[in-house]
Amino acid sequence: MKKLAILFCIVSMIGCTEKQISGKTDSLDITFDCPAEMWEETLPLGNGSLGAMPDGGIRKETLVLNEVTMWSGCEWDATNPNALKNLPKIRKKLINGDNIGAQELMQKHFTCTGNGGENPRYGCYQTLGKFEIDFSEMFGADTSFTDYDRRLSLNNATAYTSFTFNYKGEPAKFRRDYFVSIPDKVIVIRLTTENAPLKFSMAFSRSGKEMVYADDNLATLQGMLDSGEPGKDGVKYFAKALVTKRTDNEAIIMIAATTDYKKIINHQEHKDFSTLQYDVVKALDKVRIVDYNTLTSKHIAAYKQYFDRVDVAIDNAETQSADTAALYLQFGRYLLICSSVNATLPPNLQGIWADALHTAWNGDFHLNINVQMNHWPMEPGNLSDLCEPITKYVEGLVPSGEHTAKTFYGTEGWAGHVLANAWHFTAPAENPTWGATFTGGAWIALQLWEHYQYTRDKAYLTRIYPVLKGAAEFLRANLFEYQGYLVTGPSTSP
Numbered sequence: 001m002k003k004l005a006i007l008f009c010i011v012s013m014i015g016c017t018e019k020q021i022s023g024k025t026d027s028l029d030i031t032f033d034c035p036a037e038m039w040e041e042t043l044p045l046g047n048g049s050l051g052a053m054p055d056g057g058i059r060k061e062t063l064v065l066n067e068v069t070m071w072s073g074c075e076w077d078a079t080n081p082n083a084l085k086n087l088p089k090i091r092k093k094l095i096n097g098d099n100i101g102a103q104e105l106m107q108k109h110f111t112c113t114g115n116g117g118e119n120p121r122y123g124c125y126q127t128l129g130k131f132e133i134d135f136s137e138m139f140g141a142d143t144s145f146t147d148y149d150r151r152l153s154l155n156n157a158t159a160y161t162s163f164t165f166n167y168k169g170e171p172a173k174f175r176r177d178y179f180v181s182i183p184d185k186v187i188v189i190r191l192t193t194e195n196a197p198l199k200f201s202m203a204f205s206r207s208g209k210e211m212v213y214a215d216d217n218l219a220t221l222q223g224m225l226d227s228g229e230p231g232k233d234g235v236k237y238f239a240k241a242l243v244t245k246r247t248d249n250e251a252i253i254m255i256a257a258t259t260d261y262k263k264i265i266n267h268q269e270h271k272d273f274s275t276l277q278y279d280v281v282k283a284l285d286k287v288r289i290v291d292y293n294t295l296t297s298k299h300i301a302a303y304k305q306y307f308d309r310v311d312v313a314i315d316n317a318e319t320q321s322a323d324t325a326a327l328y329l330q331f332g333r334y335l336l337i338c339s340s341v342n343a344t345l346p347p348n349l350q351g352i353w354a355d356a357l358h359t360a361w362n363g364d365f366h367l368n369i370n371v372q373m374n375h376w377p378m379e380p381g382n383l384s385d386l387c388e389p390i391t392k393y394v395e396g397l398v399p400s401g402e403h404t405a406k407t408f409y410g411t412e413g414w415a416g417h418v419l420a421n422a423w424h425f426t427a428p429a430e431n432p433t434w435g436a437t438f439t440g441g442a443w444i445a446l447q448l449w450e451h452y453q454y455t456r457d458k459a460y461l462t463r464i465y466p467v468l469k470g471a472a473e474f475l476r477a478n479l480f481e482y483q484g485y486l487v488t489g490p491s492t493s494p
Helices: 083-095 099-109 113-118 261-265 273-287 292-307 319-340 370-374 388-409 440-455 458-477
Strands: 004-008 020-022 029-032 050-054 060-067 129-134 145-153 158-167 170-180 187-194 201-205 210-214 218-224 236-246 250-259 310-314 480-482 485-487
Touching (some): 050 170, 050 187, 060 187, 060 236, 060 250, 158 292, 170 292, 187 292, 201 210, 201 218, 218 273, 236 273, 388 440, 388 458
Antiparallel strands (some): 020 029, 129 201, 158 170, 170 187, 187 250, 218 236, 236 250, 480 485
């Protein structure tokens, strides 16, 4: 893969909060001088399947964890039996200029059944939970702290927190390093102290229906998400944290997690918790005796294969503004790598990072530009080979989209609207004022076409041709004549 150099001669000013100070462009660090006061100030780490956001708390470190397939809900048929027979009436009202009448018919007859994104079966992307490391035994009530430094390295996809504290009248140092390994598929945390003993306890927490267990060197979390359908199992998940090394001044913690989403979406038999546990233990066993420096080097090398393809140089007299803009551009590439490499699903509205059980907008895949925006850095940012998650996802939308095209519009091809989720929902949403945009399928198919435009990969074009053809067939079949023109409708502007 060729390396690109991007030169900007004109750049707009991008603001930076007082406590967030970007380093030089050759370091590409995002730094803070205090712990995160809100989740949005934590540091995003990820390997496409696992995400971690440490807050750098002094007395207690909290990492919000994610697994990309943590989806509640299930597959369901949202067909409205009244939609197709009312479509000609809606179009007739539009042709006659009766937009209000058309909208009333749309609201009454041309939405999905079951309230769409508000239906428990639609589901929601959820956090895996929190991993908390309590250091309260190390510090007294009057312990003082100085030299606080918390930073995310975009060059290496690593983060750390460090500070100095007073121990028995003498200065002592505490450092925590974190990364989410791309090749080894585990979250790695290293704790080190100088001139003071290291003491901590650890545990998972989650405000849902789950089982948690913890002792000095082991913590587990397991549960099942709500399918939204009585009597039907939802996605099962299992996570384990293991202290693989513990001395007076150093500890290494590794976390692995998985779900049975792949089995469910492929209509295979669900995994039980013992199988999920086996998969997690197997992942940890592969790395638990590997030297920390070896793990770190492998991760950084795997990450740099993607990130180091682009250098950014901005010719601007205002050096701080230029450095911030370069940092911002590279941060976009960083987020795409961390949420796409080896991923089962493409980045959703949250990327892969979410801190709640009910994520805003369900943390789903809005096809009316949001998913596309997540992928803007992919082709021009020399990350073309991260296209597989979005390609597989769009291919997975086609069967559902064909059903939607047939049952709502009576046409060939496949349709997507605004809402889409991990269960390949493609029907019009619950509110036609925004959810009736039926160009979502064609719009997201253009993301695949753009990849071909950049790569000229004929094998890839052969693969995605049915997707492109089906999206085009749907639009063609929904053209109708109006004042001498062929137009589409009903729809809304996204």
